[in-house]
Amino acid sequence: MSTSSLQDVAWHSLPAEEAAARLAASFEQGLDDAEVSCRRSQHGENRLTPAPSRGPLLRFALQFVQPLVLVLVLAGLVTAVLGEWVDAAVIFGVTLVNAIIGFIQEGRAESALAALARSVISEVTVLRGGGKQRLSSTELVPGDVVLLAAGDKVPADLRLFRSRDLQAIEAALTGESTAVAKSGDTLPENTLLGERCNMAYAGTVMISGQGAGVVVATGDHTETGRISRLIAEAPDLTTPLTRRMAVFSNWLLLAIGLLAALTFAVGIWRGESAFAMFMAAVALAVGAIPEGLPAAMTITLAIGVSRMARRRAIIRKLPAVETLGSTTVICSDKTGTLTENQMTVREIHAGGVRTVVSGSGYSPNGKVGDGGDVTGALRECLVAGALCNDAGLSRSNRHWEIVGDPTEGALLVVARKAGLDERTLQKLFPRLDEIPFDSARQYMATLHDIDGARVAYFKGALEQLLSRSLSMLDGNGRSVALRREEIESAAATMAAAGLRVLAVARLAAGAAVSLSASSAEAGLEFVGLVGMVDPPRPKAIAAVRTCHAAGITVKMITGDHAATALSIARQMGIARAGETAIGGRELAALDDAALCEVVRRVNVFARVEPAQKLRLVRALQANGEVVAMTGDGVNDAPALKQADIGIAMGLGGTEVAKDAAEMVLTDDDFAAIEAAVEEGRGVYDNLVKFITWTLPTNFGEGLVIVAAILAGATLPITPLQILWINMTTAVFLGLMLAFEPIEHAVMRRPPRPPGTPILDAALVWRIVLVSLLLLAGSFGLFLRELAQGHSLAEARTVAVNVFVVVEGMYLFNCRSLKVSALRLRLFSNPAIWYGILVMALLQAALTYLPLMNRLFATAPIGGREWLEIGAVGVLAYLVVGVEKQLRARR
Numbered sequence: 001m002s003t004s005s006l007q008d009v010a011w012h013s014l015p016a017e018e019a020a021a022r023l024a025a026s027f028e029q030g031l032d033d034a035e036v037s038c039r040r041s042q043h044g045e046n047r048l049t050p051a052p053s054r055g056p057l058l059r060f061a062l063q064f065v066q067p068l069v070l071v072l073v074l075a076g077l078v079t080a081v082l083g084e085w086v087d088a089a090v091i092f093g094v095t096l097v098n099a100i101i102g103f104i105q106e107g108r109a110e111s112a113l114a115a116l117a118r119s120v121i122s123e124v125t126v127l128r129g130g131g132k133q134r135l136s137s138t139e140l141v142p143g144d145v146v147l148l149a150a151g152d153k154v155p156a157d158l159r160l161f162r163s164r165d166l167q168a169i170e171a172a173l174t175g176e177s178t179a180v181a182k183s184g185d186t187l188p189e190n191t192l193l194g195e196r197c198n199m200a201y202a203g204t205v206m207i208s209g210q211g212a213g214v215v216v217a218t219g220d221h222t223e224t225g226r227i228s229r230l231i232a233e234a235p236d237l238t239t240p241l242t243r244r245m246a247v248f249s250n251w252l253l254l255a256i257g258l259l260a261a262l263t264f265a266v267g268i269w270r271g272e273s274a275f276a277m278f279m280a281a282v283a284l285a286v287g288a289i290p291e292g293l294p295a296a297m298t299i300t301l302a303i304g305v306s307r308m309a310r311r312r313a314i315i316r317k318l319p320a321v322e323t324l325g326s327t328t329v330i331c332s333d334k335t336g337t338l339t340e341n342q343m344t345v346r347e348i349h350a351g352g353v354r355t356v357v358s359g360s361g362y363s364p365n366g367k368v369g370d371g372g373d374v375t376g377a378l379r380e381c382l383v384a385g386a387l388c389n390d391a392g393l394s395r396s397n398r399h400w401e402i403v404g405d406p407t408e409g410a411l412l413v414v415a416r417k418a419g420l421d422e423r424t425l426q427k428l429f430p431r432l433d434e435i436p437f438d439s440a441r442q443y444m445a446t447l448h449d450i451d452g453a454r455v456a457y458f459k460g461a462l463e464q465l466l467s468r469s470l471s472m473l474d475g476n477g478r479s480v481a482l483r484r485e486e487i488e489s490a491a492a493t494m495a496a497a498g499l500r501v502l503a504v505a506r507l508a509a510g511a512a513v514s515l516s517a518s519s520a521e522a523g524l525e526f527v528g529l530v531g532m533v534d535p536p537r538p539k540a541i542a543a544v545r546t547c548h549a550a551g552i553t554v555k556m557i558t559g560d561h562a563a564t565a566l567s568i569a570r571q572m573g574i575a576r577a578g579e580t581a582i583g584g585r586e587l588a589a590l591d592d593a594a595l596c597e598v599v600r601r602v603n604v605f606a607r608v609e610p611a612q613k614l615r616l617v618r619a620l621q622a623n624g625e626v627v628a629m630t631g632d633g634v635n636d637a638p639a640l641k642q643a644d645i646g647i648a649m650g651l652g653g654t655e656v657a658k659d660a661a662e663m664v665l666t667d668d669d670f671a672a673i674e675a676a677v678e679e680g681r682g683v684y685d686n687l688v689k690f691i692t693w694t695l696p697t698n699f700g701e702g703l704v705i706v707a708a709i710l711a712g713a714t715l716p717i718t719p720l721q722i723l724w725i726n727m728t729t730a731v732f733l734g735l736m737l738a739f740e741p742i743e744h745a746v747m748r749r750p751p752r753p754p755g756t757p758i759l760d761a762a763l764v765w766r767i768v769l770v771s772l773l774l775l776a777g778s779f780g781l782f783l784r785e786l787a788q789g790h791s792l793a794e795a796r797t798v799a800v801n802v803f804v805v806v807e808g809m810y811l812f813n814c815r816s817l818k819v820s821a822l823r824l825r826l827f828s829n830p831a832i833w834y835g836i837l838v839m840a841l842l843q844a845a846l847t848y849l850p851l852m853n854r855l856f857a858t859a860p861i862g863g864r865e866w867l868e869i870g871a872v873g874v875l876a877y878l879v880v881g882v883e884k885q886l887r888a889r890r
């Protein structure tokens, strides 16, 4: 069975059985392991070969198309025309180095982001060797039987053989965004691609129902693979902050241009030569332009993204890194995010009797009641729970595991504890039809043949099933009048203890062969209540506390019962004593204005339908909140898109939700959201630290030039020396701030309101202060050297070293924006020390190597000079330190 022979088959025109026969596949068993590995070696992995992205040449060329760089290039050209070859060469050299660094860093950031996006593996449920398995979609081979459910992204091209209300969005393939119904019927051979309802194509998504199909093509041989090679989209590396910085640099450029022109004019007016003044203007432009800024920002963001990934939050869109730092409200699902999603049935209320269940986890060791035979309503409740169920229970390495929904897994476990094995039950009472579970409908139903009679079993939310029940089973299994209050009060007691309550009911279905939503309207017979624990995740409890300290409100939005939700919320500190929950039905009755008011004070939203989440997000946003919202289902996608940060679950989430989200949690744990917020705040801090550090160098250099011209003095630093300072210090000193660990205080202060200026008044003032210190220190020592009869080259070397040493000392001040440098652990960021070491070696080379002396017009200086330079550095450090202290006191 070669790949090409598979490609030629019009699978939609074959009856499903014949398609399976051609693929040597079995609908009941799937493939076995030996067959799978044989086919894998023949057909390869199920993935698309990525198309090459933007070529390296183009990417490199784009590095020069930035206003800051263009000005440098222009300066270099004019310098060359004036015959200053060395200067021109160095200016070009610097631009080139800058472009290379930008190119490498950008490439790294892009591929890191792309790799992260890919690391969110999409899993599929397949039938292999007669059992259900979850595996990565890359492992599929032709002939595999794939089970589809709402929210799945179709992993390969499938010929469907079973379908229940299955609907797909095929926009990825056909561009058509309305849902199309899918069925297993055979079609004429000339049916168009968009109308082949018995096929499910790779890359399309299932938005409702359930179904199964056999893989007919994988990887590049799928329709998507054939029509378009996957366009390896380069991730967007800009964020609101980098865009604001770009605008800022443009203004800066304008200001520098004007200042340069002014300097030139003043110099000429004072009788200086046009050539000297032009070189001064170039020096000013080159000095005042923060060349390293764009690269540093991208690198800092990229480092933040990889730190978040290590803490189990995968960023899919870079701007999210920043938005996370401004988040004011986190709306979280309960089940699986705040809780473990490890369900264990603790008690059953059936036939008016409460029965306690022992044992823990998914191991079927434990007793139902006293361990004796189960009878009457209790038995029926267990049987119904095991039959109205899509989960599987298995044992690997002495460890019990479930495949599928944990709520359903728990029902299989409790049935086994009572000696009822679901596999035997399923054989005895085969399933004829089903209504799959749906968060909006809140129940699931299956139809069975029970010893010749048709019985439908229902399980779901109490409100849904009790209201439809007319009678109930008693302890002996007889049908008696419904005792509604008794059931409601039993459910309320369970829920108040934090148990998740599931109701079970049944219906004598006469001769029915199929189920429909209206079947449930016929009047059910109530069977029982099952109460299960789902303990809060310990890390999530701590994370909620941290969020509160950080001024972030945590809200629980759940499909579960209000009392259960409230009890868990209280255990986790989300709701305080006395606080109440509000239900989906009450929410529906509120108009938008009232809703805005309610979302301000209520923290627990129960029985919320996914569609209501969108309204909740909008109401919160209308109140000025920056909202992070979790979701896992197809219906959650609109709310995830609307939220400022949509967060999807990596383990339990559907592909649709992941596609809509900005961030994916690899372990579904709420704690990862808190970690991501912390990292987001840390990244922003580090960016601000870099800016606060870098701007004084530029302003200081600018000031030195302007002051020299105004004073009619020789330039204390040449354009080349300025370039040297800017490039080396940005890379080896400033960039090291990106590795600064997060300060403890970040989660003890309120969220940063979006749109606040990057630099507050205090930081602007600090930048001015340091610029003035640089001016005074370098100009002062420069003049002093000259006055003592040293050469111009020596005086300039001193001035250059003042800049570098002050920058190095100031780097320690910038390790924290508010906290004194002395209070930080000295070696908590080793990168700083490596950077300083390299910088020291570079300065030694610049000062003492003859080649460097010739290139940069520097000269060796003596020990006394170094002492003076060091003194200026320490002084600058102390002045900034005192300024920080004074401000902190205030």
Ligand code: ATP
Pocket: 333, 334, 335, 336, 405, 407, 408, 437, 439, 440, 442, 443, 444, 459, 460, 461, 462, 501, 502, 503, 557, 558, 559, 560, 561
């Ligand atoms: P969260 O929204 O926090 O994840 P949840 O899992 O309770 O909580 P849904 O999955 O929307 O939210 O479930 C809503 C209700 O539907 C549950 O409280 C339960 O009563 C019922 N339910 C959940 N899973 C099933 C299932 N597999 N079969 C039948 N009913 C279910």
